[in-house]
Amino acid sequence: MSPNSIWPEKFVKKLGVPGLKPNDPIDYMVERLLICVYQATENSSKASQNAARRVAASLGATFYNLDVEPLAAGYRSMIEHAVGRALTWEQDDIGLQNIQARTRRPACGCRPSGTSKGPRKPFLKPALRFPIRRKSRFISG
Structure with missing residues (x-):
């Protein structure tokens, strides 16, 4: 059985990716x-960017x-304006992490050019991210 036989014509057709053929x-x-997709912020490092690029390359994936x-x-x-003060990692660690996480999400539902047919499904998946971990303060009751 050839590896290509696991990609039946119906499956490829349903994906709606232009130029993709079962064979x-x-x-x-x-x-x-x-x-x-590697989505960098000021807290991202070259090491994490290079690691993400290597993972994508090792899988044969397209990398953005x-x-x-x-x-x-x-x-x-916008949030600093709403709360009337500057946000800091010391005081607003979880909030600042959430801002970064929510900022990265919208690109994950996009499709490459020419793939507008069929039901809307996320096309770009969040990249493997290697965020800088900071100590979080947890209040126990």
Whole structure:
């Protein structure tokens, strides 16, 4: 049984990815179907970016590197204006982590150009992220 036989014509047709055929090589299909997106903020490091790029390359996935810092900064500014003070990692660790996480989510529901047919399904999946972990303060009751 050839590896391509696991990709029946109906499955490929239902995906609605232009140019994808049931007899395409598996590597080509993986490149078209698996997309990794690294979404950097000011807290992201070159090491984590390079690690994400290597993971995507080892899988044969398409890799995108997006700078989402302007979006995170905009959300942060809006919240600082609403609460009337600057947010700090010492006082607002969980809130600032949430801002970064929520900033990264919208890109994950996009589709590459030419894939507008069929039901709306997330096409870009969140990239493997290696966030900088900070100590969180938990209040126990």
